[in-house]
Amino acid sequence: MGGRRGALGFPAAAPSARVGGAAPSAPVDGSAPPAVALTNVSKVYAGGVRALDDVTLAVERGSFVAVMGPSGSGKSTLMHCAAGLDSPTRGRAAIAGIDLTRLDETARTELRRTHVGFVFQAYNLLPSLSVMDNITLPLRLAGARPDHEWLGALVERVGLTDRLTHRPGELSGGQQQRAAIARALAARPAVVFGDEPTGALDLRTGHEVLDLLRDLVDTLGQTVVMVTHDPAAAARADRVVVMADGRVVDSLEAPTPARLATTLTALEVR
């Protein structure tokens, strides 16, 4: 795993592993494609529920984007379609220039484990594995040799160096979420998706997790897309995309929590 070295000795966030058989469509002009790109994406669930309605969205590399919206606004579906967890009914979704909609489930999985990291509200660590084994799991599944230098730096950054042999059940909620973040970053993905990553944490621990995400973006140039309904959390992002009824209704650059709260309240009472 070669790669450009970024600040603090971290390798840059550019994906270097090419697994999955789908080569990124390198643009002719030489500029990198956006980390995440949704083009006219609609998602209709069985029963006619339109969760996404013609959404177009691009997330530039190295940016921190939050997706907000009331319950049922389609923000989770947006994330699932963008991350290749679910396939859109219409439209095109791409990660690092690779079109997800043309891949089958196995190819999508292989793309995900090298290009996408996930952080969930419920951590989703495997209880039978140690913290270290959980963190290296995506590499192991991809059959990739772990880059110990990178992993060591990562573990130290998330503050779990002395917890590596513990089981997830022996950690606090915040520690578990930090382990999940380390796991999401282990394969140096193009983008990390967070689905309410602070939802199960208390205020202070949630704060620490957000600090960590923010820091990853700032120091490593990591791309992060976070779905949340918490204005305070969303305000840590560079850009906040506001959704309602399956559409992107607003896009705010570096908003304040207060402004976000107002926007959200306006949507909810609508």
Place this chain on the structure above:
Amino acid sequence: MLHLAARMARHRAAALLAVACAVLGAAAFLTAIGVLAESGLRSHVAPQRLAGADVVVTASQSLPQPGDLAVALPERAPVPASLVAELAGLPGVVAAVGDVSFPAAVIGADGEVVDAGDAASAGHGWSSTALLDGAALFGSAAPSDGEEPPDSAATSAGPAIGQVALGSGLAATAKAHVGDRVQVIAAGTPGTYEVAAVVPGGMGGVYFDDVTALRLAGGSGGQAAAPTATVDLVALRVEPGAVDEVADTVRDLVQDAGLIVSTGDARGDVESPQATAGRGLLPAIAGSMSGVTLLVVGFIVAGALAVSISAQRRDLALLRAVGATPRQVRSLAAWQATVVSVAAMIPGVALGYLLAERLRHVLASSGMLSPDLPLTFGPLPGVAAAVLLVLVVQPAARAAARRVSRLPATEAVAESRTEPRTPSRVRALTGGALIVGSLGIAVTPLLARTPEAAIGASLAGIVAAIGLALVGPLLVGGVGRWLARRLPARASASTWLAVAHTHGHSLRVGAAVSTLALVVVFTLTYAFTQTTVLAAAAGDLRAATTAQATLSAPALGGVSDEVAAAVRDLPGVEAVAPLSTTTVVAPLTMFGETTMESAPAAILTPDSAGVLDLDLRDGDLADLRGDTVAVDAGSARAHPVGSTLDLVLGDGTPVRAEVVAVHGRGLAFGSIILAGDLAAGHSAHLAQSVLVRTDGTAAASEALAGFTAEHPGVVLLDGSAGASAGAGASAEAGGADGLGAVPPELWINLVVLAVLLGYLLLGVVNTLVAGTLERRHEIAALRLAGATPRQVRSMMRREAALASGVALAAGGLLSVVPLAMLGIGFLDRPLPAGPWWLAPGVAALVVVLAFAAVELPTRRTLRTPPARMLAEAL
């Protein structure tokens, strides 16, 4: 609480299905066993030949035991003939009949014996026709059945000497009419008789004049008026409505003589002591089945409850979080399990009654039970099974919910995702103690070479398997850790994950492993116990039989002394000896308590030395005269040659016999062999078979073949095949029909094995499927971490391989000790006897089952996108 339990049960249908299946099967087994036991005590063979009698007086056909069930006596005990006249004079008595039965068969025009049911008791006196149901035979023209009007004109006087009357069923088969002359072999003696009458009613039976009948029955030596004359029973017809009154009077009169007075359904019990004694087997069979069944049922029900509670751990934890006390959580779990169990018991109990009827069929067709004996279908077995199961389910569910109910509420919710880290020490120690204890049970086949002791092998196996269920998590965790250390760095992610799961989820994997191992242990020990005892008995019999041929005559009711004597005079015949079995009741001392146990016993004579090699350790068969017995080596420790043994013969006669020989063929010939002189008059009239040793020349074989051709009804069998018909443990195997060479005990045990195995497999599949479905969340998390569906399937397959591998190894190891003990005890080698394919077959079954029960739910789980699965699992 009950309402809440029911509501929760509705939402966790899948998890509770395992409990429902387990309880349904358990209710069926317990009910069926209960029905057999109850029938053994309460059900009656309907009176047939005695249907027309109102009151029947017989000797007691059972031996009362203080504090235990009375021992049923299969041989007919006689009643003084003088009683007939005495009872005939009582007020209210219309007629008194001294009834006798003896072997009789009619030879048809084609020279073959006419098939007429039970030949051993087909012969009767004419007066017995008074006992037939609705028999108005005493008039001049008996009512006809329509088929044979001219023949039915029986005379009230009945047959004279030299005449017989035939039951209409028999007459029709033999194509005999009134006035024809027919050949009859009665009590082994052939003769030609004129048919004087046909007795309507469609039954068989050969009716002689009363004097001849008494002579043939052997009760009086030809003098009906002799003071020693006896009859089988005295039957009375009484005036209408006087039954109870007469019965009371008679009871007062005969009580001191120890006689029994029967009316109503009880008449059927005294009609055939053999059928009634067979009924006495039912509680014994139920008892022997109940031990293994209860263990298996307890194992499966407890396992299903553990799986169901584990699947609902989160629900229960949430209840704790909203304020339920630990006791309330346990109580909820218990009541929910009870609701499901009671719902499953209703079809289960119904199934149990059907199952009991199937078992009765098997017992009847294997000759262990009279086909005429119906089962008693009372409510008691069903209610008892239901109560017993509720008493098992309640504490088992509370125990299964104990851990989750005692966690602090918040921790309970968090922990609901994972499983407890450390398997309980107490649990592991208990399991270890059970396994060690099972070794103690496993040595019983070394101590006694009897079929009862052989059961110790399968009991030891099951107890050890239950021990394994308790040690399982520790064992599986250890194996997983050992493998993890030795796993090569290049091992695939799927293999690595499978190993990690095995030690990380040792409780879950341990449960799967121990149920799979139980299948192995149960099948191997139970089946090999049967086949080993069978092989040992057959080996004993083969080694003992020096005769080349066996004659028997089931169609004639047995082989007469005259036939035996005639065979002895054939050219090339060197030795001839009769062989019969009866039942003897002997004191059995076990654990310091002496009970009277009835056991089959062979009847031999001094001549037997010429046809049998009994591996004599002491004494001489030539001394087997008078009141003497031979005992097997095991019994000889307490009863050496020269000592005396107090026995009760099959008809209830107490005797004191001297031990004159000690033999080494206990499995084939039983622990006690009676001298022919001792058993005479207390067992069947004719010998069941005659063993013949020839000089081995073709001429001798031809002479024997020629002899049987000349004597209708006499059949020639191979040496040991014939001997097995006469000896061995089965008292009724006079005719080698029905299920061929498989002895009835083995047959019923194999049926029980098959039924229980099916139940066990259901339980295993339940556990595995529920365990896999419970991992939906984990599988979704894995897929989100980058596992392809193929990798997930591959991981699950490796886990199944690991679990079945450990189960096969553990099950094999646990079976080895009991089976080796069994082999040493019965075959003098540390190997059991049986089909070689049993072990690989059961291994294949376990592997196929483990893979299928994991693969199918995994595939189903993989069809749901992981993100949606996670949302559902939350």
